[in-house]
Amino acid sequence: xxxxxVCFWLAVALYGVSTFSYIFGLIARYDKLxxxxxxxxxxxxxxxxxxxxxxxxxxxxxxxxxxxxxxxxGVFMAVLLFLVFQLTVKKVPPxxxxxxxxxxxxxxxxxTLIKEVATSLNPALQSAWxxxxxxxxxxxxxxxxxxxxxxxxxxxKEKDSAGIADRLPELSVLxxxxxxxxxxxxxxxxxxxxxxAYWSNTVKGNYWAWxxxxxxxxxxxxxxxxxxxxxxxxxxxxxxxxxxxxxALVVMIVSYWGIPFSLETFHxxxxxxxx
Amino acid sequence: xxxxxxxxxxxxxxxxxxxxxxxxxPIHRIPRMIYDFLAxxxxxxxxxxxxxxxxxxxxxxxxxxxxxxTIFSTLWFNALLVLLVVNVACCFFGRIWHRRITxxxxxxxxxxxxxxxxxxxxxxxxxxxxxxxxxxxxxxTLQNSDPHSYDGYRQGRFFSFSRLKGETTLVKMIRGYRVGxxxxxxxxxxxxxxxxxxxxxxxxxxxxxxxxxxxxxxxKEGYSALIVLSDKTGKELYGAHVPLQSLKQKDNSYxxxxxxxxxxxxxxxxxxxxxxxxxxxxxxxxxxxxxxxxFFQVWPYRExxxxxxEQPAAAGKAPVGQHFSAGGHTLAAKEIRYWVGMNVRxxxxxxxxLASLWVGxxxxxxxxxxxxxxxxxxxx
Ligand code: HEM
Numbered sequence: 001x002x003x004x005x006v007c008f009w010l011a012v013a014l015y016g017v018s019t020f021s022y023i024f025g026l027i028a029r030y031d032k033l034x035x036x037x038x039x040x041x042x043x044x045x046x047x048x049x050x051x052x053x054x055x056x057x058x059x060x061x062x063x064x065x066x067x068x069x070x071x072x073x074g075v076f077m078a079v080l081l082f083l084v085f086q087l088t089v090k091k092v093p094p095x096x097x098x099x100x101x102x103x104x105x106x107x108x109x110x111x112t113l114i115k116e117v118a119t120s121l122n123p124a125l126q127s128a129w130x131x132x133x134x135x136x137x138x139x140x141x142x143x144x145x146x147x148x149x150x151x152x153x154x155x156x157k158e159k160d161s162a163g164i165a166d167r168l169p170e171l172s173v174l175x176x177x178x179x180x181x182x183x184x185x186x187x188x189x190x191x192x193x194x195x196x197a198y199w200s201n202t203v204k205g206n207y208w209a210w211x212x213x214x215x216x217x218x219x220x221x222x223x224x225x226x227x228x229x230x231x232x233x234x235x236x237x238x239x240x241x242x243x244x245x246x247x248a249l250v251v252m253i254v255s256y257w258g259i260p261f262s263l264e265t266f267h268x269x270x271x272x273x274x275x
Numbered sequence: 276x277x278x279x280x281x282x283x284x285x286x287x288x289x290x291x292x293x294x295x296x297x298x299x300x301p302i303h304r305i306p307r308m309i310y311d312f313l314a315x316x317x318x319x320x321x322x323x324x325x326x327x328x329x330x331x332x333x334x335x336x337x338x339x340x341x342x343x344x345t346i347f348s349t350l351w352f353n354a355l356l357v358l359l360v361v362n363v364a365c366c367f368f369g370r371i372w373h374r375r376i377t378x379x380x381x382x383x384x385x386x387x388x389x390x391x392x393x394x395x396x397x398x399x400x401x402x403x404x405x406x407x408x409x410x411x412x413x414x415x416t417l418q419n420s421d422p423h424s425y426d427g428y429r430q431g432r433f434f435s436f437s438r439l440k441g442e443t444t445l446v447k448m449i450r451g452y453r454v455g456x457x458x459x460x461x462x463x464x465x466x467x468x469x470x471x472x473x474x475x476x477x478x479x480x481x482x483x484x485x486x487x488x489x490x491x492x493x494x495k496e497g498y499s500a501l502i503v504l505s506d507k508t509g510k511e512l513y514g515a516h517v518p519l520q521s522l523k524q525k526d527n528s529y530x531x532x533x534x535x536x537x538x539x540x541x542x543x544x545x546x547x548x549x550x551x552x553x554x555x556x557x558x559x560x561x562x563x564x565x566x567x568x569x570f571f572q573v574w575p576y577r578e579x580x581x582x583x584x585e586q587p588a589a590a591g592k593a594p595v596g597q598h599f600s601a602g603g604h605t606l607a608a609k610e611i612r613y614w615v616g617m618n619v620r621x622x623x624x625x626x627x628x629l630a631s632l633w634v635g636x637x638x639x640x641x642x643x644x645x646x647x648x649x650x651x652x653x654x655x
Contacts (some may be wrong), residue, residue, distance in 0.1 A: 127481060176650075183646070187639050194632040202481055205492040205620045207628060210347040212334045219334070222327045226320070233316045 004058065005114070007051035008072075012111055014044030015079075015104040022096040031167065034093040038086060041100055045079050048107075052076060064134050071110035071257050075103045077138035078145050085146060092174075093167050094156075098149040106253070129199035136192030137217075141252060143185030144224065148249035150178035151242035158239055175238055178245060179231060186224040193217055216255040223248045314365040322359045329355070360394040363387050378645030386638030389631035396631065400624025402431040405438070405489075407619045411445035412499045412516050413612040418442050419467075419489075419619070426616070438621065440487055441469040448496055448613035450564060452479055461496050463615050478617075492618040497521050498531050498557055499614040500569065504545060505598065505605045512604070513545040518614045519557055532556040541574065541581045549576040551601070554587075557611065566595045569608040573601045 018040040025033030052072060056063040064073040082099045086092070154174040156164050168174065196217065197207040208214060227244055230236040236244075312318060329352055333342035346352050367387045374380055407428030411417060417424035419439040444466045452462030462479035467486040476484045484491040498521075503514040519531040522539065533555050534540030543549035552574040560567040572587040589601040598605040 180646075183643055187636070187643060190636050190639055194636055197632060198629065201625070201629065202483075205483060205490050205618055206622070207625065210333070210343055212338060212342075215330050215334045215342075215347075219327060219330045222323060222330065226323050226327070229316075229320060229323070234320070 004051050004054040007047035007054065008111060008114070011044045011048035011051060012104065012107050014040050014047070015100060015107060018044060018096060018100045019104040022094065022100050026094060026097055026164070031093065034096070034167075037096045037100060038083075038093075041079060041096060041103075042083060045076075045083060048072075048076055048079065062130065062134075064138075066113075066115060067257060068110040068113035068115065071106050071113075073134065074138045074141050074256065075107045075110070077135075078142040079103055081139065081142040082146060082149075092150065092153060092169065092177075094164060095146070095149050095153060098152045099145060102145060102249075102253075106257075127199060127202065129195050129202070132195040133192055133199060136188045136190075136195060137256070140185045140188030140192055140220070141256060143181045143188060144245070144249060144252055147178045147181035147185060148245045150174050150181065151245035154178065154242040155239055171238065175241070178242065182224055182227055182245060186221070186228060189217065189221045189224065193221060219255055220252055223251060310365065313362055314369045315362075316366055319359075319362050319366050322355060322362060326355055326359065356394065357398070360391055364391055378648065379642050382638045382640070382642030382645055384638070385641060386635050389635035389638060393628050393631040393635070396624035396627035398624075400431070400622050400628065402433045403621075403623050404429075404431045405434050405619070405621040406430070408494065409443060409491075409617045409619050410518070410614055411443065411617070412518070412614045413445050413447055415516075416442050416444040425619070434621070439489060439619075441467060441473075443467045443491070443617075443619075445615055446475070448615055449477065452477070454479070454482075461493060461615075463493050463496070463617065465491060465617070467491060488623065489619060489621045492620065494616045494618045496613055496615040498559070499612045500555060500557060500608040501610045501612065502544070502553070502555060503607050503609045504550075505607070507603065507605075509598075509605070514609065515544075515546060516612065516614075517542070517555060519555070530556060531559070539583065541572070543576060550604070551576050552581050553606070554581075555608070557608070559611075565611045567611070568592050568594055569599075571599050571601065571606055573606070 018037045021033045021037035021040060025031065025037060052063050055069075064070050078099065082096070082103075086095065153164075153168055154171060157168045157171060157174065169177075196214070200209070201207050227241065227248065230244070231241060329346055333346045337345050367383075371380060371384055371387075376384075405428065407425035409417060409424060410426050419441055420436045422428065422436060424443075446464040446466055449462040449464060450460075452459045459479040459481070462477050464475070464477050465484060466473050466475040467484060468474050474484065474486055476482075478484050478491060478493050480493060483493070498519045499516045500519060501514055502517050504512045506512055517533055520534055520536060520539075521529045521531055522534075522536075524530055530539070532539040533542055533553070539554060539556065541552040541554040544551050544553040554572040556570040558568045558570070559565075570592045571590065573589045574581050574585070574587050591599050591601075593599040593607065595608050595611055598607045600606075
């Protein structure tokens, strides 16, 4: 097997270990398992990064063109942001309970879709906008995933399910943190849409064509725009918004990799046939 | 004075003063009601949710071109968008009015203002835009302001063709064009403008030409064969450039032939007083550009399309530049050129739309920055 694939599946395996550590840690109320979860996430992140790097180096094509590459890159950002958040800013030990299973399942799914040969993007489409666009989309996803994770923590602390309460910061802190990640994700989605519009403008001469992928990105942006208004103009707080962030996450995953990719090919408007 | 107090005053007034004032002020009340309606935050939410639902429906239940027809291009959907803008204008700015300007509220104002500006520009653009596809063979020149120059076009209600100045010439199509090592595939060397003030530029996928607010973008290209009819003595009687369609074959190779996108077909030849129904196909030489073999099929002329299964009166092939004899005449593809289809666009609202996207993004970042600073100061 190619070393790229070895790294990839090693990462999936380690994220699997991390997933089970978090979930059993929660069920068994055994806190040390959270640490095991965090460390195995960290351990999996290294081969994950390596597999992206190896594929990129071998093909010379940006590592986010096909669906499996796109998911792999999105999960990469999510785990990266999760690790940075856990290791530096705020310690919320059980946070991985949502983040790691999601990452594990998505990455495993990406693995079943890997194509040996890298599909090259029409070289003509390459542009710095593409990077801004993808980084916007993936960090946006990473932020709202963590926001949803914090939302879940909020709901669990509120009920004190699995005796989790004293492992977690104050409810109000969780609430604010979750909101901040949504706000950050909202900006990143904004960046994704703006750079996409610019990119489309240089390539196709228009900024918006109600192409399915464009509409899906508008959907993500509106969903979090509504979240922000519920909070800022209607004063929603706490568990209602926590539920909202969890449901929105599902829509996010579907809107990114579920429907647009399976029914329509990636940005159908960007396929350029030169006869 | 609240509405209840006012009603009470009116009640009292009714019993005490003459002549009786009308109890109901439709003229005052209606604008007030309209304003209250437009400025309500609930309406904002309802609209955002409604648009969200339409978007979701437009990518799941109906999709693609169907979604465009049944949702995104309709009057009611666009009316929803316009209502949203009016609502932002009344609701947001009504609330932020007189409030002290802080970093947070400044960012919000910027954001919502850019949203309004963007929509105004979108509406303006939709009234004045032009989008057409211009097909040119190498060496050919077409007038930009003549609607007949375009294969097809769409325009805003108030667009006028006089806005499109000058003429467009395709100087040359360049295959395998490279810019700093990157393969841009096809590039068109074009010249646009009025005589004496022409601009010439090589355009390719990420580089388009802008002439007086009109953009020229590469779209598609193909071969065009100069078909010449000669008599027995070799005297040329008629010649015409015939654009060839590229048809993808089952083995993924391409066949270049007359006809339409749907399939190969014949055409009357010569065009003015036809002698034949002619079908031409071209197989490019893999090495040498603009050469290769040309296949001819000839039927005695009759109106309408010749069915593909009908045997031709004469059929054969000849390399580019060589003659093929068909009855009393000879036919030749004297040379192969390229034709290109260019996308010509005029979007007068676009600079504002694109700029307001950035302003909006900046607004969001400023608000967030303000919130973070406030949070750190321990007040948030
Ligand atoms: C009908 C349309 C809209 C109305 C009436 C409206 C109104 C408002 C109001 C009143 C605020 C809070 C200001 C305050 O009191 O502090 C606000 C904040 C905000 N709005 Fe809107 N808005 C509208 C559309 C949008 C849209 C379409 C978006 C983007 C999806 C958006 C994004 C935001 C953001 C990001 C904030 C700041 C939230 C924060 O503080 O983090 N707004 N809006």
